[in-house]
Amino acid sequence: MELYGTQTVNEKGHLVIGGVDAVDIAHVYGTPVVVYDTKLFRKRAADFRQSFEKNGMKAQVAYASKAFSSIAIYELAAEEGLSLDVVSGGELFTAVKADFPRERIHFHGNNKSYMELNYAFDENIGCIVVDNFLELSMVKEIALTRKQNMNILLRVTPGIEAHTHEFITTGQEDSKFGFDLKNGQADEAFELAHDVPYLQLLGLHCHIGSQIFEADAFNHAAETLMEKMQVWKESHSFICTVLNLGGGFGIRYTEEDEPLEPSQYVEEMGKVVFDLAKRWNYPLPEIWIEPGRSLVGDAGTTLYTAGSEKEVPGVRTYVAVDGGMSDNIRPALYDAKYTAAIANKMLSPRDTTITIAGKCCESGDKLIVDAVVASVSEGDLVAIFCTGAYTYSMAGNYNRLPRPAVIFAEDGDHQLVIRRETYEDITRLDLSLHQKVRKESK
Numbered sequence: 001m002e003l004y005g006t007q008t009v010n011e012k013g014h015l016v017i018g019g020v021d022a023v024d025i026a027h028v029y030g031t032p033v034v035v036y037d038t039k040l041f042r043k044r045a046a047d048f049r050q051s052f053e054k055n056g057m058k059a060q061v062a063y064a065s066k067a068f069s070s071i072a073i074y075e076l077a078a079e080e081g082l083s084l085d086v087v088s089g090g091e092l093f094t095a096v097k098a099d100f101p102r103e104r105i106h107f108h109g110n111n112k113s114y115m116e117l118n119y120a121f122d123e124n125i126g127c128i129v130v131d132n133f134l135e136l137s138m139v140k141e142i143a144l145t146r147k148q149n150m151n152i153l154l155r156v157t158p159g160i161e162a163h164t165h166e167f168i169t170t171g172q173e174d175s176k177f178g179f180d181l182k183n184g185q186a187d188e189a190f191e192l193a194h195d196v197p198y199l200q201l202l203g204l205h206c207h208i209g210s211q212i213f214e215a216d217a218f219n220h221a222a223e224t225l226m227e228k229m230q231v232w233k234e235s236h237s238f239i240c241t242v243l244n245l246g247g248g249f250g251i252r253y254t255e256e257d258e259p260l261e262p263s264q265y266v267e268e269m270g271k272v273v274f275d276l277a278k279r280w281n282y283p284l285p286e287i288w289i290e291p292g293r294s295l296v297g298d299a300g301t302t303l304y305t306a307g308s309e310k311e312v313p314g315v316r317t318y319v320a321v322d323g324g325m326s327d328n329i330r331p332a333l334y335d336a337k338y339t340a341a342i343a344n345k346m347l348s349p350r351d352t353t354i355t356i357a358g359k360c361c362e363s364g365d366k367l368i369v370d371a372v373v374a375s376v377s378e379g380d381l382v383a384i385f386c387t388g389a390y391t392y393s394m395a396g397n398y399n400r401l402p403r404p405a406v407i408f409a410e411d412g413d414h415q416l417v418i419r420r421e422t423y424e425d426i427t428r429l430d431l432s433l434h435q436k437v438r439k440e441s442k
C-alpha cells in the first residue's frame with residue numbers, strides 16, 4: 001500500500017506521520033483527528049515555485065485555501081512564499097488573523113457582496129478576481145468613491161471540458177462562474193474594465209476544474225486565454241501583465257489515479273505561454289496559479305477509532321468509526337474514493353475487507369466501501385489517507401457531531417492548530433425560548 005510524504009511504519013507496527021507515532025497522536029488529541037504532514041506541504045509549495053523559477057518565469061503560486069482554511073495553514077503558506085486565494089469574507093478574515101501579506105491575497109467568488117468587496121479594499125489586498133457584471137460595477141463604484149487603487153483580473157470561462165467529476169468542472173460554458181469567452185461577455189467586460197480610474201486590469205483568470213490529470217487541458221486553457229489577450233492587444237494596444245490559470249492539479253487518492261508531478265503541469269503550460277508570447281511578440285505575462293488539493297490533499301490523514309461492527313452475511317461487514325460524512329462529505333457527495341489502513345497494525349497482513357461507515361444517521365454515510373485492511377477490532381485506529389483537501393473545510397455539524405481536531409506534525413513534533421469542537425461550541429449560537437433576547441431592530 002502507498003504511504004504519502006514523510007509517512008513510515010515504526011518497529012511497533014504503527015503508522016508514523018511527520019516523525020510522530022499515529023497512536024500517540026490519538027492518545028494526546030483523541031479521534032477523529034486530521035494530521036497534516038507539513039513537510040509535504042512545504043515540498044509541494046517549493047516544487048511549484050521552483051518549476052517557474054528554474055525556467056526564468058515570473059509567477060505567483062496562490063494557495064487555493066478553500067481546500068483547507070485555517071490561521072496556521074495561512075501562516076505556513078506565507079512562510080513558504082505562497083500567495084493566497086480566498087473566496088469569502090470569512091477566508092479573508094482568517095487571512096487577516098494570520099497577518100498574511102495583503103499584497104499577495106487574491107479574492108475570488110461568484111457572488112461577492114458589497115460588504116465583502118469593501119473589506120477587500122479596507123485590507124488593500126493584492127487583487128480582486130472579478131467574476132460578473134454586477135461585481136464589476138460594485139468594484140468600480142467602491143474604487144471611485146474611495147479614490148483607492150485596486151488590481152483586478154477578469155475571470156473567464158474558456159469553454160473547456162476537463163475530464164473530472166461533473167460537479168467539480170468549472171471551465172465549461174454552462175457554468176455559474178466568470179465571463180463567457182466565446183459569446184462576447186468577456187469582450188464586454190474588458191470594454192467596461194480596461195480604462196477605469198483607480199482600477200488596474202492586470203489580465204485574465206480561468207479555472208477549468210479540479211482533480212485533473214491531463215496537462216493538455218491546462219495547455220489548451222493557456223492557449224485560449226493568450227489568443228484573447230492577443231486580440232485585445234491588436235484592437236486596443238492593451239497588454240495583460242498577468243495570466244492566471246487557476247488550480248485543479250490532480251492527486252493520487254487511489255492507485256487508479258495517475259497524476260503528473262506539479263512541475264510537469266507548470267512547465268508545459270509555461271512553455272505554451274512562452275512560445276505564443278514569442279510568436280506574437282507579446283510581452284511575457286506573469287503566470288499565476290492556484291493549487292489547492294495538490295498542496296494539502298495528500299498531506300492530510302484522518303485518524304478515527306473503530307467502533308461497532310455489523311456483518312450482513314454474504315454481503316459485507318460494516319465497521320463504524322467515530323466520524324463520517326460530517327468530517328468528510330466527499331464520498332457521499334462525489335462518490336470520492338480513498339484508501340485506509342489500521343494505523344496500529346501496519347505490519348499485519350491486509351486480509352480483511354470491510355466497509356468503513358461513519359456514525360451519522362444516513363445510510364449513505366460510508367467513507368470507503370470494500371476497503372482491504374488488516375483485521376480490525378473495536379478500539380483500533382483507522383487511518384484514511386489523502387483527506388487534507390475539501391474535508392475539514394467542507395465539514396458540518398450534522399447530527400451535532402463536533403468537528404475534529406487538526407494537528408500539524410513535522411520532524412517528530414506535533415502541534416494543535418484547530419482544537420476539537422465541543423458541545424458548548426456547537427450550541428453557542430442557539431437561543432433558548434426562555435432566554436430574554438433583545439429584538440433585532442428593523
Ligand SMILES: Cc1ncc(COP(=O)(O)O)c(C=O)c1O
Nearest residue numbers: 064207210247248290291292293
Ligand atoms: C477559482 C479556483 N481556483 C483554484 C481552485 C483550486 O482547485 P484545486 O484544489 O483542484 O487545485 C478552485 C477549486 O476548484 C477554484 O474554484
Ligand SMILES: N[C@@H](CCCC[NH3+])C(=O)O
Nearest residue numbers: 066168210211330389390
Ligand atoms: N470541493 C471539491 C472541489 C471543488 C473545488 C472548488 N472549486 C472537491 O472536494 O473535490
